[in-house]
Amino acid sequence: MKSEYAMSFIQYLERLTPQGQNKGNPGALARLRHSLAFAPGAYPAAYPYVEPFLKLEWEAQDKRRLACYLVAGLYAKHPQQAEQSLAGALGVLWSHKEKSPSIEQRFVALLGTDAGSLADHLRQSISLLASADIGLNYGELLDDLFIWMNPAFDLDRIRQRWAREFYRAAYRETEANNTSNSHV
16 A cells, blocks of 8 residues: 555656656656665765655654655666565566576565665665566555664564565466466
8 A cells, every 4th residue: 555655756756757758857867776876865966856855854864765765766777667566576577587596585585684785685676677677566665665664663564465465476477377378
C-alpha cells in the first residue's frame, strides 16, 4: 500500500523522465543516478531535485529524507514504475533466470541488511532488474524504506512480507510459464 506522499513523490520523479511528448529532465536524472555513489542525501548536486519536495521539518539525517534521496537515485537508475513490489520483481527475475542461486542469495542478503548497507544492496538489486527490464513499485519501496531506515521500527514485518512476495511471485511466474509452454 502506497501512502499519498510516496505516490506524489514518484509522480514528481516520473515528470523528470522523458516519455512521449514530455521531454523530462535528463540532466536531473543523471545527477540523481550519480547521487547513488554517495551516502543518501550527501550529494549536493541532487538537492535541487529532491529538497523542494521534502517536508521542512525533516532534519538533515531524518531517515525519511534519506529514503527519498535513495529512492530518487534508484528511480533515476531504472525509471520503470510497475505495480509489483521490489521483492515481487526480484522473484520474477529469479524465476526468469531458472532460479539462479546467486539471485536468491542476493535477495536473502538484502533481507538481512541493516540501514547502513541497505543502499548498496538496493543498487545491486535495481541493476539486476534494469538488466532484465523488470519494473517495480517505487512508491511502495519508499514507504518501506521510511520504516527500514528508522532503527526504532521492527523490520521483521517488512522482511517477512518481502520474503513472501519474492517466493510467491517466483512460483506464480513459473506456473504461468509452465501453463503457456504446455499449450504449445
